[in-house]
Amino acid sequence: MSRPGLPDGLVVVVKHECATCEMVAPLLTTFPATVFTQDDPEFPAGVAAVHDADLAVSWHHDIETVPTLLRVVDGIEVERTEGWRRDDWRRITGIADLGADLPVMRPGCGSLSVDPDRVDALRARFDGGVLRSRRIELADAEDDLEVMFQRDLTDGLPVVPPTPERVLRMLTGTTRPADEVVATVAPDLVAVSVEKVAINAVMAGCLPEHLPWVLAAVEAVCTDEFNIHGVLCTTMPVGPVVVANGPGTAAVGLNGSANALGQGVRANMTIGRAVQLVVRNVGGGRPGPGGIDRATHGNPGKLGLCFAEREHDSPFSSLAASRGVPTGRNAVTVFAGEGPRCVVDQKVRTAGDLATVLADALMHVHTPKLAIAFDAMLVLGPEHARVVAEAGWDRDRFLDEIHQRCAKPGRDWLAGAGGIADGMPDFLAEAPSVPKFRPGGLLLVHAGGDAGLFSAVIGGWAGGAMGSEPVTRLVGT
Amino acid sequence: MTRTILDPTAEHRPTERALTPRPDRLDGQVVALLDISKQRGDVFLDRIEQRLAERGVATKRFRKPTFTKPAPVDLRHEIATTCTMMIEALAD
Numbered sequence: 001m002s003r004p005g006l007p008d009g010l011v012v013v014v015k016h017e018c019a020t021c022e023m024v025a026p027l028l029t030t031f032p033a034t035v036f037t038q039d040d041p042e043f044p045a046g047v048a049a050v051h052d053a054d055l056a057v058s059w060h061h062d063i064e065t066v067p068t069l070l071r072v073v074d075g076i077e078v079e080r081t082e083g084w085r086r087d088d089w090r091r092i093t094g095i096a097d098l099g100a101d102l103p104v105m106r107p108g109c110g111s112l113s114v115d116p117d118r119v120d121a122l123r124a125r126f127d128g129g130v131l132r133s134r135r136i137e138l139a140d141a142e143d144d145l146e147v148m149f150q151r152d153l154t155d156g157l158p159v160v161p162p163t164p165e166r167v168l169r170m171l172t173g174t175t176r177p178a179d180e181v182v183a184t185v186a187p188d189l190v191a192v193s194v195e196k197v198a199i200n201a202v203m204a205g206c207l208p209e210h211l212p213w214v215l216a217a218v219e220a221v222c223t224d225e226f227n228i229h230g231v232l233c234t235t236m237p238v239g240p241v242v243v244a245n246g247p248g249t250a251a252v253g254l255n256g257s258a259n260a261l262g263q264g265v266r267a268n269m270t271i272g273r274a275v276q277l278v279v280r281n282v283g284g285g286r287p288g289p290g291g292i293d294r295a296t297h298g299n300p301g302k303l304g305l306c307f308a309e310r311e312h313d314s315p316f317s318s319l320a321a322s323r324g325v326p327t328g329r330n331a332v333t334v335f336a337g338e339g340p341r342c343v344v345d346q347k348v349r350t351a352g353d354l355a356t357v358l359a360d361a362l363m364h365v366h367t368p369k370l371a372i373a374f375d376a377m378l379v380l381g382p383e384h385a386r387v388v389a390e391a392g393w394d395r396d397r398f399l400d401e402i403h404q405r406c407a408k409p410g411r412d413w414l415a416g417a418g419g420i421a422d423g424m425p426d427f428l429a430e431a432p433s434v435p436k437f438r439p440g441g442l443l444l445v446h447a448g449g450d451a452g453l454f455s456a457v458i459g460g461w462a463g464g465a466m467g468s469e470p471v472t473r474l475v476g477t
Numbered sequence: 478m479t480r481t482i483l484d485p486t487a488e489h490r491p492t493e494r495a496l497t498p499r500p501d502r503l504d505g506q507v508v509a510l511l512d513i514s515k516q517r518g519d520v521f522l523d524r525i526e527q528r529l530a531e532r533g534v535a536t537k538r539f540r541k542p543t544f545t546k547p548a549p550v551d552l553r554h555e556i557a558t559t560c561t562m563m564i565e566a567l568a569d
Contacts, residue, residue, distance in 0.1 A: 134484040139554035144480060153485055162483045190487040199485040281485040 003060040006077065007034045010093060011070040013052070013063045016040035018109035020084050021067045023102060031093050038066065038112045058113035059126050065108040069093075083108030120165035128164050130171075130178045133195060135164070148203070153281055155273065155303055159203035170198040173208025174215065175477045182215055183222035185283030186229035187292050192218065192282045197274070200281055204274035204304070209252045210267055213332060214274040216475040217242045217306070220334040221275060225469040231336045231461060232285040232293050236366075238461040238468075239302035240279075241337035241377065242272050243445055245320035246330030248475060249308035256308030258449030261340050261379065261456060272304025299339035307447055310382065314446035315389030322395060322444075323472040330475035335377050335443060336468040337458040345384075346453040351391035354384055355398065358455060359405030363436050365459040369423035371413050371434045375441040375460030375470070378402070381448035384455045399444055406436035438463055443470060479550065500562065507535045509560035513544040518566035525564055 010033035014021040025044035041051035065082035081088035178195040287293035410431030415423035
C-alpha cells in the first residue's frame with residue numbers, strides 16, 4: 001500500500017478520545033490547517049477534518065502521540081510537536097498568542113496507530129509487502145495448531161502459527177532487512193533469509209528481542225566448521241548446544257543460573273528451538289522415515305538447548321572471551337553436544353581434587369576406550385567454581401589440570417583392554433600417555449544455581465575437522 | 478474468518494501435492510462431483526451421478542463459485558475431508 005502524502009501547510013492529527021485533543025480542539029478553528037481525526041469523523045466540532053479511518057496517514061507518518069502538529073513544505077515535514085507545548089505550537093503556527101488561556105504544557109495521548117491491540121494488524125497491512133514467503137490460507141474448519149502438524153512443520157510439539165502479523169512483529173527485533181541472506185542451511189543447502197528465520201522464531205515461541213540471538217546461532221551452525229549436515233546425519237545423540245554470552249543475555253531473559261539447562265525460561269527454551277526449526281523446515285533436516293536425521297537415540301536437547309553463561313560471579317573469563325569475543329559484546333557459541341549429565345562431589349574442597357573427579361567423569365564421555373575422538377563441554381556449577389576460585393586458578397590453569405588427568409597409558413586404551421571390546425589400535429600400546437581430548441577439545445562454561453556442589457558434562461561429537469568444531473559468532477542488532 | 482500463515486520452509490517443493498493414486502474399484506468410495514461453474518458441467522455431472530448411483534457408489538456434489546479462480550480453501554478442505562475420489566467437470 002502506497003504511502004499517503006501530507007498536504008503543505010499545517011497538519012494536525014487528533015482523536016476525540018483524548019483530553020488534550022479536546023483541549024486544543026477550539027484552537028483548530030482559528031488557523032488554517034489540515035486536521036486528521038483518527039476516531040470520530042465529526043471531531044473537532046467546526047472543523048472539516050479528514051477521517052484517517054484506516055490510520056494510513058498516522059501509520060506512514062509515524063504519529064505516536066495525539067495531538068501532533070506538523071508543518072509541511074513541498075510535501076516534506078519540516079517541524080513537529082507532540083501533545084500540547086504552547087511555545088512549540090506558537091512557533092510552528094506563527095501565532096504569537098495562540099492558546100493564551102491554556103496551560104503551558106499538557107502531554108498528549110497514544111496514537112491509535114500505535115495501540116498495542118491494532119499495531120500488528122496495521123504493520124501487516126501497511127508493511128506486509130516486505131514479506132516474500134508463500135502465504136498459506138487455512139480453512140475455517142482447520143485447527144491452527146493441528147494444521148502445522150498435518151503439514152509436517154513442527155518438531156513434534158505445537159508451534160505458534162506464523163501469521164504475517166506475528167512475523168512482522170518478530171522482524172522488529174532486528175535491524176537487518178527481511179530479505180537479507182543469513183546463511184546456507186544444510187542438508188538442502190538453501191539460502192535462508194532473515195524472514196525465514198523470523199517465521200521459524202515465531203513458531204518456536206521467540207520474542208522479537210530473541211531474534212538477533214537466533215540469527216547469530218543460525219549463522220554459527222551453518223558454517224563448514226560446525227557441520228550441521230554431519231550433526232544431523234550422525235547416529236550419535238548430538239544437536240546444537242547454544243551458549244550465550246554478554247550483557248544482552250540478562251536483557252533478553254536468558255538464564256544461566258538455577259535450572260540453566262532445564263525448562264521454564266522462555267528465552268532458553270525458544271532460541272535453541274528456533275535454530276532447530278530453521279534447520280528442519282528450511283534446511284530439510286528432518287528425523288523420521290525418509291528424513292536425514294539418523295540418530296540412534298537422539299536426546300531431548302535436540303528440541304533446542306540454549307543457556308547463558310553465569311558471568312556476573314564467574315571466577316573465570318567467559319567462554320566467549322576465551323574465544324576472542326571483546327568484553328561487552330554479545331555472542332553465541334554453538335557446540336555439537338548430547339544431553340547433559342551431572343557430576344557430583346559434595347566433599348571436594350581443593351581445586352586439584354575437583355579436577356580429578358571431573359576428569360574421571362569426562363573420561364567416560366561416550367566410552368572410556370576412545371581417545372581424541374570426542375569433544376566435551378564442562379558446565380561448572382558455582383559451588384564447584386568457588387573451590388577453583390579459592391585456589392586462584394584461572395580458566396587455562398583449571399582446564400590444563402583436567403587435561404592432564406584425562407590421560408592414561410596407551411595399553412589401557414587398546415581394543416579389548418579392561419574387558420571392553422572397543423578401543424584404540426595396537427600401535428598405541430607403548431605410548432606412555434594418551435589424552436582423552438584433543439587440545440581445545442574441552443570447553444568450560446560457568447552456569448547453574450547457587451546451591452549444589454555439582455557440575456554437568458555435555459559429551460560432544462567427533463571433534464575438529466573430522467566432525468564438528470565449536471563456532472562462536474557475535475550477536476548483531 | 479480465513480487465516481493466513483507464512484510458509485516456514487524453503488519452498489523448494491511445488492505447492493501442488495501429488496495426485497492420489499487412482500483406485501482400482503469404486504466400491505466403498507465417496508466420489509466428489511465438482512462443478513467448476515462452466516456451462517453444461519451440471520449436465521455431465523448429473524449423468525455421472527446417475528451412473529454411479531446405479532452401482533451403489535456414494536457421491537457428493539460441489540460447485541466452485543467461478544471457473545476463473547482456484548477453488549476456495551474451505552471448499553477444497555471440505556472435499557478433501559469428506560470424499561475419497563473426485564470427478565471434475567472441466568470443460569464446456
